[in-house]
Amino acid sequence: MNSTFQLTYAPEPKSDESLRGYFERLNHINGMKGAQNLCDKLRTTYLPQQARPFSKKYNNYFINLAPALRMKPEELAGYFYNQSNINYFREINLTNTAHLYHKDFRFCPLCLADDLYMKHLWDISLVTACPIHQCNLQSECPHCHEKLKWNTWKLNECRKCGESLTVTPIVTQCDKYSMMVSRLFLEANNNKYIEALLLATQRMHRAFDNMLSTPKLETYAMSRIQQLVHLGLGLLHSSSFRHSYFVELKHRKATYRDISIESVLEPWANFNSVCQFQYDDSLPEISFFTRDIEAFDEGISTSRLTTYKKQNELSLSHQISANRLASLIGLDLDSINSLVEHNVLVPLTVARKGRSPIFDMNALAEQFCELEIHQVSSSEELIHFHELNRVLLLFTASHRYIYELILNGKLKLYCPGEHRQLKHCYLNEQDLYKALQAQLYEHEQSVTGTALASIFFSHLTLIKRLEAVNLFEANHWSNEYSVEGHEFHKFINKYICLNRVSYFANVPENTLLDGLKMLRIEPIFQESFRGKQLILLSDSQSIRLKLYKFIENLKGRLIDKYIGF
Known part of the structure; x- marks a missing residue:
């Protein structure tokens, strides 16, 4: 049941005020003991971390608080959603929005002395300086150094020592990089650059780790955030910084001797593929430095690894x-x-x-x-690894099967030059096709009509005609026309598809048909549709041998490779 409680003093929110700060100000001017005391009367719970934008309960606070202010929920929400930063962050999809708003009570003592309210800008994790007074934000009492918390007695007093936070404000000058970032968020007019900076801080958070793991900015001290921001700016705006970073990455090559240099540089490649930003040298003075991740970022699980050489x-x-x-x-x-x-x-x-x-x-x-990779000077009768996607469709096989064969040493890898990455490797066509032929079907899985058309290099309409002449039974109950795996198994072991023989032997279908007439072999099924045809032969040892001999005579050499059956 909604509360009928109404506040005595109900000022409108400031145009740049945070919701948490608004709760604290209402509490302060109405003489309550804290924001939780106010929320008790509203019959809800006050959790400062839930009063941050994009939290699950953010909108609920508008519903609960609006009646006490004699407003409609959408009217109250409009004050906060009209703030440019919130709408701005809606478009950022590269990081968890929870990290964008800090959990701590952070403030500019000079701003607070001028007007007693908490600004939305101070809640943004990467903002560590006041763009108006050019000083660092504070998160502790300057007198007793107690860390300040939300749900306070008064906005301008320390709850522990009772000293004023604003009468004699103590300020520390901020550096120019923190000021740059604060103004960037204040102006909120360059969404792409914000995304690039967030990605850069994630990269430098764990400089040699390829997760692009998101730092928990909402919990970090301002000194830590400032350091990460400096490193992120260096990555974006200093060519000497990037050069030193590459040198440090390449230094890893000495440790992982058998990993390719592409793999060593993968953290940069990963970042570069995601971050759509034109790097420049506008901040050449930012220098790269190596830091101990474990010592710097407590609580990060770094995993302990041993190289396969068991070196260290x-x-x-x-x-x-x-x-x-x-x-x-x-x-x-x-x-x-x-x-x-x-x-x-x-x-x-x-x-x-x-x-x-x-x-x-x-x-x-x-x-x-650990795989044995054979060196080759040419790729004759070899198929490149990246072409597997095209080939697998012709056998309804999966990449899993190929990997299992490769890792078990049943399919040899061939590679020109010194590359050891799988994407540079080749597989022998004959060995690959024979291995795939054994996996042309999976007994437990049905084969769609579209897949059958690819397997037989034909048209779906011709595939459907096979059912009309009782060559197999199709499944009409599913959304897509398909054949059960066991039915396809029986079919593929009973017939030779001349379309496949034509493709893999590289001999035109009409030439093969002329050869069949000479050999007095009659097709079991032969139909055409829209320029494509489907030709099936009975699968017997004698027909197989005749086909092999005919193709060998046609080619003028022995055929020692898979030709479609």
Whole structure:
């Protein structure tokens, strides 16, 4: 039941006031003991962290508070949602919005002395300075150094020592970088740059880790946030900073001797692929420095790793997201997720909503560097790894099956030059096609009509005609036309598809048809539709041998590779 309580003094919110600050001001001018005392009368609970924008209960406070102010909830909400920063942050999708608003009570003592209210700008995590008075924000009492908290007795007094925060304000001059960032958020007119800066602080939060892990800005002390902001600005605006960062990354190559340089530089590649910003050298004085992540950021799980050479134990060098892993080894994200599902690839983390799994780059290197890779000077009769997506469609096989064969040494890898990354490798066509032929179907899974059209290099209409002549039974109960796995299994073992033979032997279908007439072999099924045809032969050893001999005579050489059956 809604409260009928109404406040004696109900001033309108200031145009740049935070909701938490508004609660504190209402409490202050109405002589209450704290914001929780006010919320008790509103029959709700006051949690300062929930009164930050984008929290789950942010809008509930407008519903509960509006009647006590003699306003409508949407009227009260309008004061706060019209603040440019809130609408501005709605468009930022690259980080959790919870990190954008700090949990602490932070204020500018000079602003508070001028007008007793808390500004929305002070709540933004990356804002550590007042753009008006060019001083650092404060989060503790300047007299007793007690950390200030929300839900206070009075806005301008320390709850512990009772000293004023504004009568004799103590200020510290801020640096120019903190001032730049504060003005950036105050003006709120460059959304793309805000995103770039947030990504840069995430990168420098764990400079050699490829997670682009989000620092918990909402809990960090201002000194820590300022340091991260300086590093992020250096990454965006200092060529010497970026050069030193690359040198430090490449230094890791000496430790991970068998990992390619591309993998060592993956943290930068990951950042660069996400951050759409034109780097410049407008802040050349910002210098790069190496810092101990474990000592600097308490509570971060860095994982202890041992290289596959068992040389020594090291802190986590870098991790990689599923998106970047897919890009590196030439797969799509769905294939990576399939590999995870079947335990071919084991991630470090369970995927959270809106985020992909994170993998240990070094564990992957250990897994793949054990593979035997043969050097080749040319790619004749070899198929490039990134072409697997196209090939797999022709066999209804999965990447999981290919990985299992490669990791078990049943499919050899070939690679020109010194590259050891999987995306640079080739597979022998004959070995690959024979392996895939064994997995042309999965007994428990149905095969869609679209997949069948790809497998037989034909048209869906012709596939459907196979049912009309009782060559297989289709499933009409699902949304998409399909054939059950066991039905397809029987079909593929009973017939030879001349379309596939034509494709894999690189011989025109009409030439093969002429050969069949000469060999007195009659097709079981032959129909055409819109320029495509589907030709099936009975699968027998004699027909197979005749086809092989005909193609060998046509080519003028022995055929020692997969030709479609």
